[in-house]
Amino acid sequence: MSAYRDEDPRIQGIKTKIRVVPNFPKPGIMFQDITTLLLDPKAFKDTIDLFVERYKGKNISVVAGIEARGFIFGPPIALAIGAKFVPLRKPRKLPGEVISEEYILEYGRDCLEMHVGAVEPGERALVVDDLIATGGTLCAAMNLLERVGAEVIECACLIELPELQGRGRLNGKPLYVLVEYQ
Amino acid sequence: MEIMHKASSSLSCKISFFPSPDNIDSPRTLATPFRHSSASSNSQLLQLQLNRSKNHRPALSPLRCTASDSVKRQEMAGKDGQDPRIQKISSAIRVIPDFPKPGIMFQDITTLLLDTKAFRDTIDLFVERYKDKNISVVAGIEARGFIFGPPIALAIGAKFVPMRKPNKLPGEVISEEYSLEYGTDKMEMHVGAVEAGERALIIDDLIATGGTLCAAIRLLERVGVHVVECACVIELPELKGRDRLGDKPLFVLVDGA
Numbered sequence: 267m268s269a270y271r272d273e274d275p276r277i278q279g280i281k282t283k284i285r286v287v288p289n290f291p292k293p294g295i296m297f298q299d300i301t302t303l304l305l306d307p308k309a310f311k312d313t314i315d316l317f318v319e320r321y322k323g324k325n326i327s328v329v330a331g332i333e334a335r336g337f338i339f340g341p342p343i344a345l346a347i348g349a350k351f352v353p354l355r356k357p358r359k360l361p362g363e364v365i366s367e368e369y370i371l372e373y374g375r376d377c378l379e380m381h382v383g384a385v386e387p388g389e390r391a392l393v394v395d396d397l398i399a400t401g402g403t404l405c406a407a408m409n410l411l412e413r414v415g416a417e418v419i420e421c422a423c424l425i426e427l428p429e430l431q432g433r434g435r436l437n438g439k440p441l442y443v444l445v446e447y448q
Numbered sequence: 449m450e451i452m453h454k455a456s457s458s459l460s461c462k463i464s465f466f467p468s469p470d471n472i473d474s475p476r477t478l479a480t481p482f483r484h485s486s487a488s489s490n491s492q493l494l495q496l497q498l499n500r501s502k503n504h505r506p507a508l509s510p511l512r513c514t515a516s517d518s519v520k521r522q523e524m525a526g527k528d529g530q531d532p533r534i535q536k537i538s539s540a541i542r543v544i545p546d547f548p549k550p551g552i553m554f555q556d557i558t559t560l561l562l563d564t565k566a567f568r569d570t571i572d573l574f575v576e577r578y579k580d581k582n583i584s585v586v587a588g589i590e591a592r593g594f595i596f597g598p599p600i601a602l603a604i605g606a607k608f609v610p611m612r613k614p615n616k617l618p619g620e621v622i623s624e625e626y627s628l629e630y631g632t633d634k635m636e637m638h639v640g641a642v643e644a645g646e647r648a649l650i651i652d653d654l655i656a657t658g659g660t661l662c663a664a665i666r667l668l669e670r671v672g673v674h675v676v677e678c679a680c681v682i683e684l685p686e687l688k689g690r691d692r693l694g695d696k697p698l699f700v701l702v703d704g705a
Contacts, residue, residue: 301609304598304609305609355591362556
């Protein structure tokens with residue numbers, strides 16, 4: 267069951283720390299910049315705490331983070347809940363044997379890779395990224411994990427762009443976000 | 449070449465900064481076995497990559513204390529007086545030959561991230577060193593610096609500043625160009641992320657030639673920040689990156705070969 271945390275007093279502080287940069291990377295896009303959140307140690311800590319409180323004690327053994335901003339939020343969560351951290355990367359960054367999942371972009375395709383052997387069948391996994399837009403990247407991430415027999419428990423993001431309807435594209439998997447941007 | 453271990457020189461406590469989860473001791477092993485390169489194949493391969501000077505550098509000194517260190521040395525177990533956590537961290541790092549190109553022995557830290565205790569120990573070793581040093585900025589270099597930097601920043605109460613490849617950071621940035629083996633690359637930092645007078649730590653997973661770390665140092669110094677130290681999990685000493693950092697100290701946990 268996905269949920270917003272509007273009622274938690276920490277949410278407001280987090281929301282105000284996210285900077286919106288217009289027309290980046292191209293005209294018409296209002297870019298949600300989380301780097302300003304990272305400059306506020308309390309707000310950054312609150313962000314991590316909110317996720318950790320939700321996932322601690324749920325027997326999650328894998329936190330998969332999507333390159334590159336998922337690398338910022340995933341590891342602190344993984345460390346706090348005692349899970350391993352698995353980076354999901356753009357092509358040809360991971361050395362050694364990988365599996366690949368292709369996904370559709372607005373124009374063209376891209377690919378996400380994961381190390382063979384990083385995750386074992388039956389493991390319970392969380393997928394973390396800073397933001398969900400169309401859901402294409404998160405979908406690819408979930409597919410990678412499921413292909414090796416892991417169970418994706420939930421996808422977790424700081425920010426959702428609800429107009430892009432990414433939530434509905436997650437093959438029925440729940441999505442948890444802290445903030446939505448209308 | 450054997451992987452040499454470097455002791456942390458300023459440990460004051462072994463308290464983990466993360467709560468102990470229930471499954472801390474259950475081993476998580478990667479299905480693909482680790483590969484450790486033999487000494488002879490290593491030296492052959494390194495010849496392809498290194499500009500060795502005829503005058504070898506003297507044996508590496510143990511990790512330096514900065515002048516301001518006044519932390520008591522804790523009594524440490526282990527033959528060389530090194531922290532016992534180092535061994536496990538070192539053995540959790542996987543070496544992949546011929547990646548990204550023939551002759552390079554790639555130091556893969558992703559296997560370390562799969563070992564929950566070793567990953568936590570890695571962070572703890574850095575946190576113990578830096579927590580009382582009044583550091584307000586942890587700068588992490590894209591992308592693997594993003595994995596180690598934020599947990600350290602969170603534990604020591606510093607802000608985290610990502611140092612990125614071109615055109616990734618939105619809004620106003622400053623850029624620093626640096627040399628690659630062939631050509632140049634650029635590193636960017638947000639304008640206004642850091643303020644003059646702040647004390648900073650720079651984090652990356654590995655130091656090779658030191659070019660990237662140097663660019664990061666210059667970016668921070670250009671805006672008046674004092675870079676206290678550079679910290680990496682792994683150093684490749686033959687590439688002499690440490691010397692390229694000028695007067696900036698370097699702290700590493702493990703030597704890679």
